[in-house]
Amino acid sequence: MTNALPQTSDVVVVGGGVAGLSTAMQLASRGASVTVLERERLGNGSTGRAAGLLGQLRGSPAATRMLMDGVQIVAELEERANVEIFVQTGSLRVAQTEERAGEIRDLVEMGRGIGFDIDHLPIDEVSSLLPYMRTDDLVDACYCPTDGHLQPAELVAAYLKLGREHGVVYHPGCPVRGLDLTENRVRGVITDHGTISTGVVINAAGPWSYLVAGLVDTPLQTAALGHVYLTTRPDDSHPVDRLSPAIRDRHLRIYSRPESGGLIVGMYGPDAVQHDMAALPDDFDMSSLTVRADDLHVALLIDATKRRFPWIDERTPMTITRGIMTFSPDGKPFCGQRPDFDGLFHCSGFCGHGIVQSPAIGVIMADLVLDGSTGYDIEAIQADRFFDHPGLQDRSDIEAACYQMQAGYYGRIEDGDGGVVDEPAGDGPTS
Amino acid sequence: MSFLVLVPTKRVPDTDGVIRVTPDGLDVDTSHLSFVINPFDAIAVEEALRLRERREDVEVVVVGIGDEAYEDELRTALAMGADRAIRVDAAEPLDPWNVACVLSELARRLEPRLILMGKQAVDDDSAQTGQFLAAKLGWPQATFASRIDDSENGAEVARETDHGIETLSVTWPAVITADLRLNEPRYASLPGILAARGKPIQEMSLQELGIEIQPRVELVGLQQVASQRTVRQVETVTELLECLRENTELF
Numbered sequence: 002m003t004n005a006l007p008q009t010s011d012v013v014v015v016g017g018g019v020a021g022l023s024t025a026m027q028l029a030s031r032g033a034s035v036t037v038l039e040r041e042r043l044g045n046g047s048t049g050r051a052a053g054l055l056g057q058l059r060g061s062p063a064a065t066r067m068l069m070d071g072v073q074i075v076a077e078l079e080e081r082a083n084v085e086i087f088v089q090t091g092s093l094r095v096a097q098t099e100e101r102a103g104e105i106r107d108l109v110e111m112g113r114g115i116g117f118d119i120d121h122l123p124i125d126e127v128s129s130l131l132p133y134m135r136t137d138d139l140v141d142a143c144y145c146p147t148d149g150h151l152q153p154a155e156l157v158a159a160y161l162k163l164g165r166e167h168g169v170v171y172h173p174g175c176p177v178r179g180l181d182l183t184e185n186r187v188r189g190v191i192t193d194h195g196t197i198s199t200g201v202v203i204n205a206a207g208p209w210s211y212l213v214a215g216l217v218d219t220p221l222q223t224a225a226l227g228h229v230y231l232t233t234r235p236d237d238s239h240p241v242d243r244l245s246p247a248i249r250d251r252h253l254r255i256y257s258r259p260e261s262g263g264l265i266v267g268m269y270g271p272d273a274v275q276h277d278m279a280a281l282p283d284d285f286d287m288s289s290l291t292v293r294a295d296d297l298h299v300a301l302l303i304d305a306t307k308r309r310f311p312w313i314d315e316r317t318p319m320t321i322t323r324g325i326m327t328f329s330p331d332g333k334p335f336c337g338q339r340p341d342f343d344g345l346f347h348c349s350g351f352c353g354h355g356i357v358q359s360p361a362i363g364v365i366m367a368d369l370v371l372d373g374s375t376g377y378d379i380e381a382i383q384a385d386r387f388f389d390h391p392g393l394q395d396r397s398d399i400e401a402a403c404y405q406m407q408a409g410y411y412g413r414i415e416d417g418d419g420g421v422v423d424e425p426a427g428d429g430p431t432s
Numbered sequence: 433m434s435f436l437v438l439v440p441t442k443r444v445p446d447t448d449g450v451i452r453v454t455p456d457g458l459d460v461d462t463s464h465l466s467f468v469i470n471p472f473d474a475i476a477v478e479e480a481l482r483l484r485e486r487r488e489d490v491e492v493v494v495v496g497i498g499d500e501a502y503e504d505e506l507r508t509a510l511a512m513g514a515d516r517a518i519r520v521d522a523a524e525p526l527d528p529w530n531v532a533c534v535l536s537e538l539a540r541r542l543e544p545r546l547i548l549m550g551k552q553a554v555d556d557d558s559a560q561t562g563q564f565l566a567a568k569l570g571w572p573q574a575t576f577a578s579r580i581d582d583s584e585n586g587a588e589v590a591r592e593t594d595h596g597i598e599t600l601s602v603t604w605p606a607v608i609t610a611d612l613r614l615n616e617p618r619y620a621s622l623p624g625i626l627a628a629r630g631k632p633i634q635e636m637s638l639q640e641l642g643i644e645i646q647p648r649v650e651l652v653g654l655q656q657v658a659s660q661r662t663v664r665q666v667e668t669v670t671e672l673l674e675c676l677r678e679n680t681e682l683f
Contacts, residue, residue: 291448294474295511295620295628304622315621 006172009198010036012370013190014205015177015213017043019051019153019356020348021205022160023363029167031367036197037169038190040176040209044157046287047207050324052230052265053151053356054247054256056092058112058119063378065115071360075151078360082159085152090258091246092148093127095139095309101252102141109143119145130246133239133264135311150247150258151356160363176283180217180345187344201370203346208325209278210349211399219341220394222387223350224403227274227290228326229298230267231306231319232260239312253305254411263319264310268302269353269410275400276325290323326353330393330402332410335384336362337369346370347384352406434491437480438544439514440535441473441496443505444555453654460555460654469505471617472550474512475610478617480548481513483582491515493542497522497534503633511620511628518634520641527649532564537641539569544605551576551609562609572602576611 012028014021017039025035037043057068075087096102105121112119122144128136130144161171172194181189181196189198204213208225215221235241240262247258257266292299299321307314329335329350338346348366351358361377368375387393393402445451445465452461469477477494484490494509496502497520506517520534539547552559566573574589578597581588586603592611602608620628638645666672 289448289450291446292619293468293508294617295508295625297622297625299619300622300625303619315624316618318616319619321619 004170006175006192006195006197007034007036007170008195010034010170011199012036012201012203013038013197013199014203015190016040016046016204016206016209016349017171017173018046018048018205018207019044019156019160019359020207020351020362021203022157022164023359024203024205024348024366025169025363026160026164026167027363027367028370029164029169031371033367033371035164035169036199037164037171038175038177038192039171039173040206041284041286042173043161043171044154046209047324047326047355048153048157050287050322051153051353051356052256052258052267053153053156054092054258055087055150055357056145056148056247056249058108058117058145058148060111061381062115063381065117067361067365067377068357069117070364071357072147074360074364075156078156078159078163082162084155084159086155086159087149087151088243089147089149090244091144091146092249093122093131093145093246094143094249094251095127095136096141097138097250097252099140104251105141105143112145117145118147119143131248133241133245133310133312134248135309144246148247153356156356156359174284177213177216180342182217182342185342187342200344201346202344203348203366203370205348207349207351207355208276208327210327210347211396212278214347217342217345219339220396220399221335221347221349222390222393222399222402223327223329223335224400225276225278225325226328226404226407227276227298227323228267228269228353229292229296229302229321229323230265231299231302231313231321232265233263233313234318234320235262236312236317248309249411250309251411253308255302255305255309257309264313266302266306266310266313268298268305269407270298270301271408272298273404273407274298275404287324290325292321292323296321326351326407327355328352328403328407330387330399330406332406333382334358334362335386336365336379336382337384339385339388341388352410435487435489435546436491436493436542436544437483438535438539438542438547439473439476439480439492439494439509440531440547440549440561441477441494441505441509442470442550442553442555443467443496443498443502444470444553447471447554451656453656457653457655458651467501467505469508470550470553470555472552472554472610472612474509474550474617475612475614476548476550477509477512477514478615479580479610480546481618482615483546483548483580484513486582493518493544495520495535495538497526497531499523506633507628508620510631510633511625512618513620513624514631516632516634518636520636520638522638522645526645527647528558528560529564529648530643530645531561532568534638534641534643535561535565536568537643538636539565539605541641546604547571547607549607549609551611562607566607569605569607571605571607573607573609574600574602575609577608578611578613580608580614 011033014037179191206213211221245259334350335347480492492514494514576591579590
């Protein structure tokens with residue numbers, strides 16, 4: 002705490018990750034007074050451990066548009082904050098089975114239908130593009146030249162710089178203890194350092210967002226699930242160009258992108274660690290999550306990695322990054338108000354795609370708060386879609402549904418998933 | 433006869449954990465801590481595994497001295513690839529002299545050609561056990577190794593000193609202690625984790641080894657050191673220069 006909390010603020014954003022920081026910046030740019038309260042340090046939760054892969058083509062035009070607009074917003078941020086955020090490496094999806102090749106055919110067809118730059122890429126061209134990747138087992142691949150990744154730290158820096166210019170005040174080290182309500186209307190936010198009067202609270206607390214909702218006894222359908230990725234160190238015998246394309250291999254459930262001369266490889270594994278956020282201390286630092294040398298998730302990740310990148314194995318010098326993702330039961334975020342409380346807006350549940358969704362989500366949240374509506378199609382990400390769902394009120398039911406969603410990410414092919422098509426991986430909790 | 437490498441390991445709190453002292457000031461509060469193989473010992477395990485990858489006849493045996501909880505860390509070493517493990521049952525952590533007594537007795541029985549261990553444990557930072565052990569056995573020692581070039585009869589060991597790299601030549605059997613830059617320990621592979629479940633952890637008692645613990649060190653108390661470091665964000669280069677001028681003690 003460097004200065005005292007303001008007594009009043011038009012909007013209080015709970016959570017200083019990309020979702021909250023983008024929303025705060027957009028709201029302030031439209032003239033609102035905004036206070037961001039962060040439990041620990043800004044950008045040091047899931048945001049600080051994200052790989053930031055940007056694959057713009059999703060199953061629905063609405064989701065695709067959001068990501069494509071995000072690229073435009075990022076371009077403006079880059080110019081105004083003078084940082085490089087978007088690294089346009091292009092992206093490749095690879096298929097090693099006929100079923101996966103069918104997915105790629107569908108994807109190419111869908112992409113072309115909406116004018117997105119995507120095409121099949123012959124395997125020999127894949128080999129020359131990615132000499133460090135095994136390709137002899139591939140049957141098809143598709144390439145999107147305008148994809149890439151967003152650099153999370155630079156994105157945070159830009160949100161902060163422009164947010165400060167618009168007058169956003171940031172209070173790290175300030176956990177929220179309660180919400181002040183009059184009947185069903187938000188009146189303020191209670192912290193150890195005082196109460197801020199406000200009519201609008203944005204719950205952008207990521208993995209902690211269900212606890213923020215819990216402060217007013219309303220269940221939010223998100224769960225905190227562990228994720229690991231590896232980063233190899235630069236290796237002269239397997240150079241990775243900084244503009245080498247990102248790769249998604251749904252059969253092996255892995256994704257990959259270049260990082261500082263090495264390679265990031267992450268996995269949506271079948272058995273994610275479930276985190277009880279309530280059990281963690283206020284000053285919990287996500288970077289303190291370490292892994293044992295015999296961690297099973299790491300072993301599974303390395304096993305899948307060496308099938309696609311045979312020069313990487315358990316002896317390869319690497320760093321393991323362990324973080325927490327916020328999953329929802331259908332793989333989509335919650336954005337907006339629900340029928341229970343006026344002024345409580347949720348902005349959470351990005352299922353490992355928060356970095357890339359945050360630029361447009363900030364605009365959407367500002368629209369919803371200030372105008373009550375937005376030009377974006379937000380049907381699929383309405384915050385109230387599971388509000389009175391009888392099977393999604395208890396924590397155990399919610400966690401089971403989110404866990405199942407994560408397990409199906411990249412996994413099953415019959416239902417599609419959040420990685421390619423904008424549909425739940427499983428049959429979803431509603432059936 | 434195989435070339436047996438004995439790798440003593442210590443179980444220590446995870447270095448990323450926040451260390452707190454118990455209210456009586458006599459111990460570290462371990463209730464919220466997770467444990468790992470002492471990082472320098474993990475480097476020793478890794479080096480032993482690399483030695484086995486270079487030579488066909490190597491058998492890697494990891495040793496732990498402690499209670500049953502220790503078996504988690506021994507299992508980790510087995511998952512990394514060690515062949516078998518021995519746990520010498522002890523209710524309390526022993527001081528370096530007594531650890532050396534236990535290890536020298538084990539060495540007499542197992543007749544390793546090499547004892548490879550961390551240069552120190554990160555919990556008490558004593559950095560004594562390897563030296564005591566070599567002296568008790570009458571073996572050559574090379575401490576703080578940053579490179580080991582092994583041959584049939586011994587090894588050339590590069591060790592890091594304040595004055596530069598010193599190269600020693602030792603003959604087997606020898607004690608070598610590992611420094612940070614010797615290698616980077618591997619993660620366990622999936623087959624390694626599965627195989628470790630079936631590998632033996634032999635339990636031995638101090639009585640079996642004929643050891644009577646005679647503490648040489650008494651722990652009088654522990655004190656938490658308060659961090660004096662502060663962080664301040666400066667807005668401009670001018671402010672940074674002013675800050676540096678005002679804080680000349682930084683240089």
